[in-house]
Amino acid sequence: KNEVEQSPQNLTAQEGEFITINCSYSVGISALHWLQQHPGGGIVSLFMLSSGKKKHGRLIATINIQEKHSSLHITASHPRDSAVYICAVNKGGSEKLVFGKGTKLTVNP
Amino acid sequence: GAGVSQSPSNKVTEKGKDVELRCDPISGHTALYWYRQSLGQGLEFLIYFQGNSAPDKSGLPSDRFSAERTGGSVSTLTIQRTQQEDSAVYLCASSPWGTSEKLFFGSGTQLSVL
Numbered sequence: 001k002n003e004v005e006q007s008p009q010n011l012t013a014q015e016g017e018f019i020t021i022n023c024s025y026s027v028g029i030s031a032l033h034w035l036q037q038h039p040g041g042g043i044v045s046l047f048m049l050s051s052g053k054k055k056h057g058r059l060i061a062t063i064n065i066q067e068k069h070s071s072l073h074i075t076a077s078h079p080r081d082s083a084v085y086i087c088a089v090n091k092g093g094s095e096k097l098v099f100g101k102g103t104k105l106t107v108n109p
Numbered sequence: 110g111a112g113v114s115q116s117p118s119n120k121v122t123e124k125g126k127d128v129e130l131r132c133d134p135i136s137g138h139t140a141l142y143w144y145r146q147s148l149g150q151g152l153e154f155l156i157y158f159q160g161n162s163a164p165d166k167s168g169l170p171s172d173r174f175s176a177e178r179t180g181g182s183v184s185t186l187t188i189q190r191t192q193q194e195d196s197a198v199y200l201c202a203s204s205p206w207g208t209s210e211k212l213f214f215g216s217g218t219q220l221s222v223l
Contacts, residue, residue, distance in 0.1 A: 035212075045214070096154045097152075
């Protein structure tokens with residue numbers, strides 16, 4: 001079993017829909033990262049969380065340390081949000097990120 | 110520079126040849142990481158540099174892989190005697206201190222071993 005599990009693997013939505021991507025992990029962590037990888041391959045760091053909730057524009061990330069679970073929400077989704085969203089965790093104190101396999105999001109106009 | 114720069118963007122080589130991949134991190138970033146993304150696979154940690162400390166090489170898949178970081182800035186990942194299974198995108202990232210902060214990724218080097 002992977003230490004970081006994401007769901008769903010693939011997600012198709014209509015423009016304007018509210019999107020939720022989930023990440024569960026089975027190890028103690030010091031931080032969790034949400035990354036976005038566009039079809040061209042470039043990776044952008046969206047959030048780094050160690051507790052609570054962060055918001056940036058239409059994106060919201062939450063983490064529940066006790067339940068070992070994080071969610072990434074996209075409000076009012078747009079076709080330009082189409083990308084692979086990757087969850088990654090630092091295993092307690094380690095600098096070695098462990099990555100989920102990603103969630104491929106397609107937002108149709 | 111404005112971001113993390115990697116070169117070359119694409120590299121095609123023959124099995125058995127050595128290759129060098131370069132990463133130029135954001136100025137002032139002390140932490141530098143190399144990752145690998147094989148086709149259809151997730152990202153995989155390779156090596157981590159922090160300032161002048163000894164690097165964490167625990168993710169390097171074999172002794173054909175090595176990396177160095179000169180002067181705490183530019184890093185080179187070297188793969189000796191390349192094999193077809195080395196074909197992947199090699200990504201470099203840097204951060205001001207470590208993974209307790211946001212990472213900034215380069216565009217990657219697509220390595221194809223024929």
